[in-house]
Amino acid sequence: MSLRIFITLAVLAGIHGSPTITVRPGSEALDVSAHPNSVPETAEGTEEEVLVEEGTEEEVMATGELNPSHYPAQRAAKVVQHYLNTRYGSPYRWVGLHRVHSANAEDVADSGRKYRLEISVQEMISNATEKCSAELLLPGAESSQSSPQVQASCEALLKIDTAAQEEALYQQYKKNNSLLSGQNLPDSYGHIDPEMKPLWHLGGVASSFVMLKESTENTLYSMAQVANVTQLETENNQLRFNYHVLLHDMVSQEIIHWKLLVTWSPAEGVKVLQTEKLPKCHDCEAPPNTN
Structure with missing residues (x-):
């Protein structure tokens, strides 16, 4: 990229x-x-x-x-x-x-x-x-x-009333015949397909759970990219997703890889159940900025 x-x-x-x-x-x-x-x-x-x-x-x-x-x-x-x-x-x-x-x-x-x-x-x-x-x-x-x-x-x-949109998305994802997956959100040109934007937004929200916990006097974090996301089987009426996200620390200029297990429903909101920081990737390039 x-x-x-x-x-x-x-x-x-x-x-x-x-x-x-x-x-x-x-x-x-x-x-x-x-x-x-x-x-x-x-x-x-x-x-x-x-x-x-x-x-x-x-x-x-x-x-x-x-x-x-x-x-x-x-x-x-x-x-x-x-x-x-x-x-x-x-x-x-x-x-x-x-x-x-x-x-x-x-x-x-x-x-x-x-x-x-x-x-x-x-x-x-x-x-x-x-x-x-x-x-x-x-x-x-x-x-x-x-x-x-x-x-x-x-x-x-x-x-900001999002209830109707969230319920429609929840029902759509819950009834999917095949589980969703996506990668490189955004791609190397900064593009995200419209149907993938809710998964990009959900990845950004989930990343905030990690960035909040990891923030110190010497960091300045933002999410750079969803490297990949995979929908899992629904459990207890909670939609479940595996995320691999790339976080950018503007101070160290590191691109840091994390894996997240995320659940969401309109009733329960976003929860991050598991997090795993992945080893440094010295050959990785920073993903594109998007507008």
């Missing part, structure tokens, strides 16, 4: 090991208006370059009032995005980060760093945008917690 993720990345030395993300031209924050994992676009629809610059003149503050476009605020906001997907996500409701309005952070002794955020998130299928407040604790090295702790509520997301 051709490498289409235009990201220049370098670790910024001397500032808590955290890079500086600058969005050009003139954007206040990373805008993922295409879908939750896309590279930001300008108003003209061309891809912007997200720079992580080395030796910038402006110091990146890790505590206090944060610059909304810089890495600490963006990292924290992306963790909140993943949390919201674990709460509200479905094949017809997939949350992306739209904008960081304000952010501040403070060190909490023996616990890590606490963030308070005002952000806008976008439900990528309906394009509805909602503003949310959130608190996030990213655990430090001395903390007994291994995963971020998030408190956030965007109840307005539930007002």
Whole structure:
């Protein structure tokens, strides 16, 4: 696959090991208006370059009032995005980060760093945008917690009525004479067949369960691709799927492979029952970015 993720990345030395993300031209924050994992676009629809610059003149503050476009605020906001997907996500409701309005952070002794955020998130299928407040604790090295702790509520997301679409999809998948399968979502040209988009959305939501758990002060995750997905036999009225997903850490530039066992029904929502991190693939190329 051709490498289409235009990201220049370098670790910024001397500032808590955290890079500086600058969005050009003139954007206040990373805008993922295409879908939750896309590279930001300008108003003209061309891809912007997200720079992580080395030796910038402006110091990146890790505590206090944060610059909304810089890495600490963006990292924290992306963790909140993943949390919201674990709460509200479905094949017809997939949350992306739209904008960081304000952010501040403070060190909490023996616990890590606490963030308070005002952000806008976008439900990528309906394009509805909602503003949310959130608190996030990213655990430090001395903390007994291994995963971020998030408190956030965007109840307005539930007002986006997807019940009819979800029930129709559930009945369609449940009654399939042959079990579904797909691969390379998106393909090397960034294309996804319309009938496969619900499986792509479900894979994105399921990936948020992993990205939420794995997020630290030194990561910035998004899902890059569903390498393959296979529908399994329905159990207890739950649709079941095996996913192989590729996650992109923008800090390390690693493409990380995970296998997920996912269940979904309109009544029970999305659940990730099993996860397995696969060995590094040193010869793998990054999948394409999609618009």
